Amino acid sequence: MQDYISRAEKVMQRIEQLAAISEDAEGVTRTFGTDAFLRGRDLVQSWMEAAGLSTRTDSIGNLCARLSSRNPAAKTFVIASHIDTVVNAGKFDGPLGVLMGLDLLEQLAQQTTDLPFHLELIAFSDEEGVRFHSTYLGSKVVAGSFDPSLLDRADAQGITLAQALAKMGADARRLAQDAIPAEQWLGYFEAHIEQGPVLWERHIPVAVVTAIAGQQRVELQWRGMAGHAGTVPMDMRQDALCAAAEFVLAAEQFGQANKEKIVATVGKLQVSHAASNVIPGEVICSLDLRSADAARLASAYEELRQLAQSIASRRRVQLGWNAVQQTAPVACAPALSQQLSQAIAGAGHEVVELVSGAGHDAVPISAVAPVTMLFIRCYKGISHNPLENVELADLAAAIEVSERFLMELKINN
Known part of the structure; x- marks a missing residue:
């Protein structure tokens, strides 16, 4: 030895x-x-x-x-x-x-x-x-x-x-x-x-x-409406950051619920024209999915895409879903x-x-x-x-x- x-x-x-x-x-x-x-x-x-x-x-x-x-x-x-x-x-x-x-x-x-x-x-x-x-x-x-x-x-x-x-x-x-x-x-x-x-x-x-593990990487673009933080009522906002934040937590919960087969990570969050007194109008975030099971990776990708779209629709923001990398x-x-x-x-x-x-x-x-x-x-x-x-x-x-x-x-x- x-x-x-x-x-x-x-x-x-x-x-x-x-x-x-x-x-x-x-x-x-x-x-x-x-x-x-x-x-x-x-x-x-x-x-x-x-x-x-x-x-x-x-x-x-x-x-x-x-x-x-x-x-x-x-x-x-x-x-x-x-x-x-x-x-x-x-x-x-x-x-x-x-x-x-x-x-x-x-x-x-x-x-x-x-x-x-x-x-x-x-x-x-x-x-x-x-x-x-x-x-x-x-x-x-x-x-x-x-x-x-x-x-x-x-x-x-x-x-x-x-x-x-x-x-x-x-x-x-x-x-x-x-x-x-x-x-x-x-x-x-x-x-x-x-x-x-x-x-x-x-x-x-x-x-x-x-x-x-195979990988799926996505860039998500959340587009709402920027506005004054003091004048737009809470129930009339199209806050892109809140939509992205809800998705971040949803992706974590999805990963926890399927932890035997998959991991899901949001590692990047970018707020355009960020200011403390402005309602965020555009946010870009990442999604990284990994699994050794090709079928589960594909289904997770689709489930999270639909989940993101549901959040965007409910919050009245537009969603851009752009696949940037895929490996089997x-x-x-x-x-x-x-x-x-x-x-x-x-x-x-x-x-x-x-x-x-x-x-x-x-x-x-x-x-x-x-x-x-x-x-x-x-x-x-x-x-x-x-x-x-x-x-x-x-x-x-x-x-x-x-x-x-x-x-x-x-x-x-």
């Missing part, structure tokens, strides 16, 4: 070094294509090359390291996560999976036995989608599902994705060539902090992910997940199965390859927050489990 502790300490040191590279001095912020992102990627690439791995960056900015089999016709097994962050992020969401993967490849690179498959470690460039309000830019390119229309999408400064890629030295014309064809995939493995409290509360270091639930590959469960049991841990409510790069990859994921216990389940943390013993356990999983993969292939 001491060997795994030592390896975990090295991974932790690298996590700290990478976290020190940020767009701001107060937290960890490395959004796609920024100078901080590029400096962070360069640092990870230097570690990969120091381990003797061949590296390259592709046309979307993904950083790839490869251990090749002597058999040129062998399939490719990918270990991956992302190195971009949300604004004011924690240190572990994404980079932990990349740097754990680097540890695994470092160990394998020292062995003389040949791999029966090509092993590729990918640090995806943009999973969080903060800068261009996108999702999975890096992994969609590798999966061959990148939408070229995204190249015209602009960030808050008016810089398009195509322009950002050009500034990074990437060639957008080669994006389609950076996909790994479906017939060349052996599988995909991603290690990630749980981003939930189950493992923390149960004092269990790791879990196997059985599925990734993803089931992890049973065979790979079974091997991962065996690795967890072999390391002496209880096998826990969890559904991920958060999205991961495994989602687009699942369209072309079997995927599996390992969750790692994190402090109180906190994520996307500077308080994000992983204990050394849990990281050591995750490294051991992952190595057992890879060794079994070698034997079976």
Whole structure:
């Protein structure tokens, strides 16, 4: 176990070094294509090359390291996560999976036995989608599902994705060539902090992910009539904020009533021309629905749409309901997940199965390859927050489990 502790300490040191590279001095912020992102990627690439791995960056900015089999016709097994962050992020969401993967490849690179498959470690460039309000830019390119229309999408400064890629030295014309064809995939493995409290509360270091919840995201626009706060009678108002507020609470109640199957969140509320003495005339809010059950996700979407319309009609305000994102639930590959469960049991841990409510790069990859994921216990389940943390013993356990999983993969292939 001491060997795994030592390896975990090295991974932790690298996590700290990478976290020190940020767009701001107060937290960890490395959004796609920024100078901080590029400096962070360069640092990870230097570690990969120091381990003797061949590296390259592709046309979307993904950083790839490869251990090749002597058999040129062998399939490719990918270990991956992302190195971009949300604004004011924690240190572990994404980079932990990349740097754990680097540890695994470092160990394998020292062995003389040949791999029966090509092993590729990918640090995806943009999973969080903060800068261009996108999702999975890096992994969609590798999966061959990148939408070229995204190249015209602009960030808050008016810089398009195509322009950002050009500034990074990437060639957008080669994006389609950076996909790994479906017939060349052996599988995909991603290690990630749980981003939930189950493992923390149960004092269990790791879990196997059985599925990734699908998502429906909506922007709602409530349009009433702005008016003077002192002169319009209460029963004659068309208050957009009150309508939105009623919907916020209704969405919460809906989620509570269906908590075994779905979660519902309103995370954004914007009052146009807000003033303390003005009845709000326009309010925009978000709705985020997630479920591992595709049918329940679809029905919840329709039920909440009808509920919102009912509130709008009763309160005499107009409702704009605009779908902005939809991803289907993803089931992890049973065979790979079974091997991962065996690795967890072999390391002496209880096998826990969890559904991920958060999205991961495994989602687009699942369209072309079997995927599996390992969750790692994190402090109180906190994520996307500077308080994000992983204990050394849990990281050591995750490294051991992952190595057992890879060794079994070698034997079976």
